[in-house]
Amino acid sequence: MSGARGGPQPGDGAMNAAMRPFPAAAGEALRDTRLRANLAGATHTIREKRNRVVAEVPDWPQLREAGRAIKVEVLAHLDTYLEAFEQAVTDAGGHVHWAPDAAAANQVVLDVARAHQVSEIVKVKSLTTDEIGLNDALAAGGVHAIETDLAELILQLDGDWSSHILVPAIHLNRTEIRDLFRATIADPSLGDDPRELAEASRRYLRERFLTARMAVSGANFGVADSGTVCVVESEGNGRMCTTLPPVLVTILGIEKLVPTFGDLEVFLQLLPRSSTGERMNPYTSLWTGVTPGDGPQEFHVVLLDGGRTRVLADQVGRQALHCIRCSACLNVCPVYSRTGGHAYGSIYPGPIGAILTPQLYGIEAAPTLPFASSLCGACYEVCPVMIDIPSVLLHLREKAVAAGAKPGERLAMKAVSWIFGGRRRFAAAARLGRLGQRPLVRRGRIVRLPAPLAAWTRTRDLRPLSSESFRDWWERRR
Amino acid sequence: MRVALFITCIGDAVTPEVGRATVAVLERLGHEVSFPAEQTCCGQMHINSGYRAEADRLGERFMEVFDGCEVIVSPSSSCVGTMRELHPALRGRLFELSELLVHKLGVTDVGASFPHSVVYHPTCHSLRVTNVGDAPLQLLRAVAGLELVELPDARECCGFGGTFAIKNADTSTAMVIDKCAAIVSTGASVVTAVDSSCLLQIGGRLSREGAEVRTMHLAEILAHAASG
Amino acid sequence: MNGSRELILGRVRDALGDAGEAEALPPRAYRRQGTLEPAARIELLCERIGDYQAQVRRVGAAELAVAIGEAFAAEGAARVCVPGGIPPQWRPEGVELVVDAPLTLEELDGVDGVLTGCTLAIAETGTIVLSAGPAEGRRALTLVPDLHVCVVGEDQVVETVPEAMAPLAKLVRAERRPITFISGPSATSDIELSRVEGVHGPRRLIVLIVNKELQ
Helix, strand or coil: CCHHHCCCCCCCCCECCCCCCHHHHHHHHHCCHHHHHHHHHHHHHHHHHHHHHHHCCCCHHHHHHHHHHHHHHHHHCHHHHHHHHHHHHHHCCCEEEEECCHHHHHHHHHHHHHHCCCCEEEECCCHHHHHCCHHHHHHHCCCEEEECCHHHHHHHHHCCCCCCCCCCCCCCCHHHHHHHHHHHCCCCCCCCCHHHHHHHHHHHHHHHHHHCCEEEECCCEEECCCCEEEEEECCCHHHHHHHCCCEEEEEEEHHHEECCHHHHHHHHHHHHHHHCCCCCCCEEEEEECCECCECCCEEEEEEECCCHHHHHCCCCHHHHHHCCCCCHHHHHCCCHHHHCCHHHCECCCHHHHHHHHHHHHCHHHCCCHHHCCCCCCHHHHHCCCCCCHHHHHHHHHHHHHHHHCCHHHHHHHHHHHHHCCCHHHHHHHHHHHHHHHHHHEECCEECCCCCCCHHHHCCCCECCCCCCCHHHHHHHHC | CEEEECCCHHHHHCCHHHHHHHHHHHHHCCCEEECCCCCCCCCHHHHHHCCHHHHHHHHHHHHHHCCCCCCEEECCHHHHHHHHHHCHHHCCCEEEHHHHHHHHCCCCCCCEECCCEEEECCCHHHHHCCCCCCHHHHHHHCCECCEEECCCCCCCCCCCCCCHHHHCHHHHHHHHHHHHHHHHHCCCCEEEECCHHHHHHHHHHHHHHCCCCEEEEHHHHHHCECCC | CHHHHHHHHHHHHHHHCCCCCCCCCCCCCCCCCCCCCHHHHHHHHHHHHHHCCCEEEEECHHHHHHHHHHHHHHCCCCEEEECCCCCHHHCCCCCEEEECCCCCHHHHHHCCEEEECCCEEECCCCEEEECCCCCCCCHHHHCCCCEEEEEEEHHHEECCHHHHHHHHHHHHHHHCCCEEEECCCCEECCCCCCCEECCCCCCEEEEEEECCCCC
């Protein structure tokens, strides 16, 4: 990951240290016409796929309700479930580590690598490891991490960073990827057919899978009652990493637990359909500790807090921890589908990022993200675990204002609220407004206003206040 | 039926023709409309901007002003939806206009005539918060002479979003440009919706683009009587 | 390490506060049983596996070995690895079978394909489920070779995902078996969301559905 691209910095976890306010970052992204085209095409394609496979499930609302309720239950007794999970993993021959923050989690991985004198590891796509800046921490410790998911490999080769939870390289098109591969892992005859590009990555990674001595993965779910860990994927790189190398470290956010193995029946239906728009993803791997003669013979789980307990403490915002990282909310979001993920300045973009990032890192770290939404509600509509993102956004807006709204805005909002506090005040203000707008009105519309309303009139005309208010008309009519 | 009208702040000061049309439709159907004069604003802008305390005061004020009104109607789905979420006591009492007509009063043909081609933009709040369903479409289909044209990507947000239109003006503009392109592509002469705020956004952009399409609130179309 | 454990658990308890607000047990109003007749269930499985660009064939128990042989021959696979526990009646003519005794990864990478059974299959999602049983082998077996031929008994097919989970939960609890859900060949949609079948896992998957109880 390269700081020059404005991505997450080493040690900062998901957050860009010099995170720009969303409006400015979005404005820049919106002017990138190629990005706009890539995003529009991709998000519309996946929306349609998702809608098709969700529509064929007759009990989708009941599955969503169950998914939500299971997550509520896990969070309500998270301490108990964490202890149960630890016990079960240990009983099954695994080692459990507890990491209060990113640095602690990275250190565990580095320590395991050093214990086995490993200088290169293979990695499964994992938002959590991106969040904690694992690759940079390992590099600083002399260990090279090879990304094996196609999109993650593309980004790693490009020194770029993820712009989508599921399809991290959604902002790049086939030609851009072909050029990158030609310059790095393939010869100049490589074409731009996705089939050829996937084949190039297979050739590049094959040998590395077969000889790797250690792998790192994230996980989609951890099962408290059995100690089972679940990874959902498509390419087979996840199976390669979690099966072939003799040592495996899995990093698991503490919110990713489900109470029982049977609970997976809900999420294994909700996730693939919401995420890739498939009935089931090609591969789902479930393993429980160490299996003699099959897969890694040394297995570590790192339970990561990294701000999650802070989110848990907020009774309204807590539901952000229900997220199963499907990315359906990104794909339907009218903001994300135009700005892309980089504008959010975090490894978690889109609507879920707008409520997760400011909670994980504190509202001061990302005060503009809760406002990066028109509150259209499309995210809530598709969320497989019914996270009421619009309500959490409003809740966080309140916190952002409390933490430091612009004085001018605060004054204006208070003034408007005072005006609305009485009908005479309101009527008087409307009269004043009608007088004040006179020099601005041209042929029945306002085309230019001073700041902050200039932001409207730069691109849109504004209807002036009516010459006769409704209440005046009502009085006149009586 | 006696119906109290909540006109909303925008409806009072900027788009009074929508309120007048609402009154006309209800009176034509034989209902008695009242206008509690103390009303101002529901506080939605404050909630959406993070000023919850101010919003709560305005919300309480709304409850006092409309205390005793059995049926309240408003031509703004977003204000209705927000108020019903914050004050569950308003459920079954506060209605958006198309909801009142179709769901509560069981009327779809309000005796309107409007011989023009029209696209309907289902606003986000009407779809997902107020849940008016296809009530507006049922009403439009019953208007004499009206040609209802389908809007591509109809459920996409227009980009208004209250202060979002100012705070994130670039993104808001990108959204409304796409919305306007979809509207213009239909060749319809009028775009209608059940939220004046969204129509200000759409109309403001159409006007800036010099497009021929007019914005009209649903109430205005319904108020067009066969004679005029 | 112990300090970190107590620190995190303490933070969790502080965050939850006194509120032991136990919601009622999660509602399970979703479908937990299928409704299809066996014939329709098998039809659905075939259709859904086919949607993933995997090959699927229905065969009689008597022709199984022949069908297996043909499947490998059609793909040009001459040397095929098998787990130790495959039933003898599956053994095809004309294909060299290499038993995983176990093979090294290099050896595994050198075979043309793999033949296994499965634990069960889910019709609605077109999924076959392996759990490292005697006829399924360890996980690497169905991962490294480029061609996977999987035998599914009709009696192993369930309709819905929940119907699959109960038997799997038993295997996990009693034997801690690793479990792999396979839905079509490996695939990626990472480039412009255009789906490409065949990345790191087997690029070709052939499912043979047998119409009589196995073994």
